[in-house]
Amino acid sequence: MAGPIPELEGRATRCARRLCEADRVLLASHIDADGLTSAAIAAQALERAGIPFETVFEKQLDEEAIAAIATTDYDTVCFTDFGSGQLDIIGEHEDAGDFTPVVADHHQPADRETEYHLNPLLFGIDGASELSGAGASYVLARALADISEPEVATDGGTASATARADNRDLAALAVVGAVGDMQASGGKLEGANEEIVEEGVEAGVLETGKDLTLYGKQTRPLPKLLEYATDVHIPGISNDQAGALQFLEDLDLELKRDGEWRRWSGLTNEEKRTVASALVKRAVSRGVPAKKIDNLVGTAYVLSEEPVGTELRDASEFSTLLNATARYERADVGLGVCLGNREGALERARTLLRNHRRNLSAGIDLVTREGVTHEEHIQWFHAGDRIRETIVGIVAGMAMGNDGVSRSKPIVAFAEKSDESEDGGEDVELKVSARGTHALVRNGLDLSVVMGEASRAVGGDGGGHDVAAGATVPKGRESEFLEHADEIAGEQLT
Numbered sequence: 001m002a003g004p005i006p007e008l009e010g011r012a013t014r015c016a017r018r019l020c021e022a023d024r025v026l027l028a029s030h031i032d033a034d035g036l037t038s039a040a041i042a043a044q045a046l047e048r049a050g051i052p053f054e055t056v057f058e059k060q061l062d063e064e065a066i067a068a069i070a071t072t073d074y075d076t077v078c079f080t081d082f083g084s085g086q087l088d089i090i091g092e093h094e095d096a097g098d099f100t101p102v103v104a105d106h107h108q109p110a111d112r113e114t115e116y117h118l119n120p121l122l123f124g125i126d127g128a129s130e131l132s133g134a135g136a137s138y139v140l141a142r143a144l145a146d147i148s149e150p151e152v153a154t155d156g157g158t159a160s161a162t163a164r165a166d167n168r169d170l171a172a173l174a175v176v177g178a179v180g181d182m183q184a185s186g187g188k189l190e191g192a193n194e195e196i197v198e199e200g201v202e203a204g205v206l207e208t209g210k211d212l213t214l215y216g217k218q219t220r221p222l223p224k225l226l227e228y229a230t231d232v233h234i235p236g237i238s239n240d241q242a243g244a245l246q247f248l249e250d251l252d253l254e255l256k257r258d259g260e261w262r263r264w265s266g267l268t269n270e271e272k273r274t275v276a277s278a279l280v281k282r283a284v285s286r287g288v289p290a291k292k293i294d295n296l297v298g299t300a301y302v303l304s305e306e307p308v309g310t311e312l313r314d315a316s317e318f319s320t321l322l323n324a325t326a327r328y329e330r331a332d333v334g335l336g337v338c339l340g341n342r343e344g345a346l347e348r349a350r351t352l353l354r355n356h357r358r359n360l361s362a363g364i365d366l367v368t369r370e371g372v373t374h375e376e377h378i379q380w381f382h383a384g385d386r387i388r389e390t391i392v393g394i395v396a397g398m399a400m401g402n403d404g405v406s407r408s409k410p411i412v413a414f415a416e417k418s419d420e421s422e423d424g425g426e427d428v429e430l431k432v433s434a435r436g437t438h439a440l441v442r443n444g445l446d447l448s449v450v451m452g453e454a455s456r457a458v459g460g461d462g463g464g465h466d467v468a469a470g471a472t473v474p475k476g477r478e479s480e481f482l483e484h485a486d487e488i489a490g491e492q493l494t
């Protein structure tokens with residue numbers, strides 16, 4: 001049976017065959033929404049193929065992390081959502097006979113190839129916008145189902161049993177991963193991602209449709225949905241508690257039930273249309289540019305098997321819930337949620353989410369209040385230990401467009417690495433995160449090159465995607481690093 005993305009099929013089959021030959025597999029993945037969904041997809045595919053495995057998560061796949069993996073007695077290591085950028089180091093362990101790597105990733109590959117390497121970039125598919133780590137893992141999962149004897153009973157041949165038998169039910173998690181990596185930020189998923197969406201719809205696990213793009217359609221009470229929706233700023237509503245309330249109260253609708261505000265996901269289509277058109281009307285009357293207003297509507301990805309009104313039903317809310325676990329050293333909780341543990345894990349994830357939200361909002365306030373320093377081609381700030389290194393990139397991206405933070409220059413953020421703060425030794429390292437916009441990328445920006453080259457020039461290392469990248473640099477080398485970064489970004493953008 002054909003896989004979802006024909007270009008990747010041959011390579012996916014080769015990787016899947018290698019996994020089937022293993023007695024057992026160590027599954028290693030990245031600690032963010034895409035990495036968690038990648039691991040959850042691979043884990044279910046391995047389980048269904050009857051291949052024993054164990055899962056580990058890494059904040060960063062550096063030399064140390066790879067060396068630790070090499071000391072385990074697994075002969076086969078499946079890397080998801082990272083691995084390509086570290087193939088040089090991984091290759092040395094492969095040469096030494098430590099393990100055979102099987103990689104399903106979407107990051108810029110290092111200068112070395114390996115036999116079992118599945119990455120859209122090797123086949124002319126954009127890994128920053130067309131396929132995520134979870135997407136690559138999904139392609140691998142589909143190939144695994146194709147070549148292994150299904151352990152899942154195709155009981156009575158119902159649609160959902162067939163979807164499980166060929167792993168198409170995992171398309172929902174692949175979409176959560178892609179959305180978590182901001183691959184739908186242009187309004188909808190495109191390219192290879194769309195093929196996965198289509199399989200998910202056919203499998204009955206996804207629904208798509210035009211809807212408001214506001215974050216929180218499932219879980220936020222209507223006034224909060226509008227007040228916190230700042231991607232498109234609507235004067236008198238965005239960031240305006242009283243204004244948002246008044247706007248809703250002025251509509252001729254019953255938007256409260258038993259004294260409580262209803263949520264978007266519970267409105268009828270008729271009610272949604274009324275609210276949306278009033279919102280657009282307000283935006284027009286307050287002079288919001290038409291192009292911005294267009295961004296209020298986009299394609300929503302709904303996980304149709306999840307309960308209405310929960311974070312799990314909306315791909316964007318689901319991905320934020322996962323970031324709230326993995327970026328706080330609780331990847332186990334997020335993985336549990338992805339694997340269907342809906343009691344204990346979900347409650348713990350929700351507690352972590354409240355904390356994540358507070359941290360994001362405090363971080364964005366900090367950056368906006370203290371401002372950024374503008375160089376010619378980049379802008380930057382140093383968070384020290386006041387923003388966690390694992391979320392400083394998310395904060396930087398969300399702060400872009402706020403007062404004093406330009407959207408016409410990439411933003412670079414420094415934060416202290418949490419695991420090194422105590423010893424205070426000579427070789428303390430800093431985390432760097434960089435974020436751009438799609439418009440800047442169209443003008444030539446490639447932050448993976450900026451972060452990679454500038455960090456290596458000062459004795460660090462980095463990489464990532466054109467629109468979002470990161471690095472590790474030695475403390476004390478910040479200004480030197482920034483000079484390099486400014487120069488490289490300048491060359492790209494002219």
Ligand code: C5P
Binds near residue numbers: 034182
């Ligand atoms: O390692 P990984 O690919 O998963 O990291 C992607 C990161 O880049 C995510 O945190 C995502 O929020 C960010 N990103 C972004 N804007 C984009 C694409 C990705 O901020 N357009």
Ligand code: C5P
Binds near residue numbers: 215231320
């Ligand atoms: O946390 P994550 O990187 O998944 O966030 C993706 C996007 O979701 C953010 O860029 C932001 O627009 C939105 N978001 C939000 N409120 C939150 C968390 C995320 O609006 N509390």
Ligand code: C5P
Binds near residue numbers: 390461468469471
């Ligand atoms: O950590 P952050 O969210 O800023 O990462 C943005 C992107 O840069 C991710 O895709 C991440 O995998 C990549 N990155 C990297 N090398 C680093 C740090 C981040 O390739 N040292």
Ligand code: ZN
Binds near residue numbers: 081106134
């Ligand atoms: Zn990713």
